[in-house]
Amino acid sequence: MGVFSRMSDIINSNINAMLDRAEEPEKVVRLIIQEMEDTLVEVRSAAARAIADRKELERRMDHAQREADEWQRRAELAITKGRDDLAKAALTEKKHTEVEQALLKGQHSNAEQGLAKLNDDIIALQAKLADAKQRQKAFEARHNTAANRLKARSRTHDERINNALGRFEHYERKLEHMEGKVEAYDLGKQRDLDREFADLETNDYVEAELATLKERMGAGKSTGE
Incomplete structure (x- = not known):
């Protein structure tokens, strides 16, 4: 199971329903917490890689923009020198650079959307994790109380x-x-x-x-x- 499909299952899971079907609620809660924590680490790692990719796209976009500006400058220079052939060649290169720049902008936009979704998923997963940990504390308290009562009852009937x-x-x-x-x-x-x-x-x-x-x-x- 991939990190994103597993993360989606966890975020969309109904913890109450899982506990209702479980024979050992405490064990289920521990497993849920472990799975959430592992998934959260993987999602944050994926987000870190996505941020690095976005920065790389931004650097390439800046470089493409500088190249387009440079070809524009050369085309203007060629015209002033009466070299229309060089001006056309420079404008052709500028066009290629602008096409590359458009592609990079599209990739950058997709990266931004992906990061936004990752951020939403992390927030939702953290909320689920906090809820599971709270339930774990409640189960531990109930278990301790029940264990103490059982011990007292067993002593009473000893x-x-x-x-x-x-x-x-x-x-x-x-x-x-x-x-x-x-x-x-x-x-x-x-x-x-x-x-x-x-x-x-x-x-x-x-x-x-x-x-x-x-x-x-x-x-x-x-x-x-």
Whole structure:
């Protein structure tokens, strides 16, 4: 594939469509960038050669113009000397030079148009290249994020971690059981303390009832006597 046909394919390519069809978008973007960079180097080299050719045409045009002016001067000189034969010969040479000059001007015009097209193609290719590089950065960022998320997810679902967490829960349950035993002892002490206070209250009640009963019975005996 020639540089110009390849360049045209790249400039006219739809990068989004290429990525939609690709199984590995990152690889496709890298290949596109590499192809664009290589093509850009070749196009710039071609432009440099075209500029050199244009300058060469300009030098030849200047030389032809000087030759035409020189033959014009000789024709005029020959006329002043009465040498019409030499004047005709000089004018004939001038005509040949003017024909060559016209051809050179046509070539120069074509060279100018070619350079203008090359310049447009370079601008378009640079825009495509910048877009591809931007997409490459976006893909790299997304890839890194996805890789980190995948690593985190794999760690989360790692059986070793699950086993460790299971053991942790087992020890946690054992600790809770131990703490329950401690609380059970405290609850027992609390019940004993409540019973002691209840006994005290009961004793007070019994003593009061006993005193009341004795007092009532004592009063009954006094009345019976």
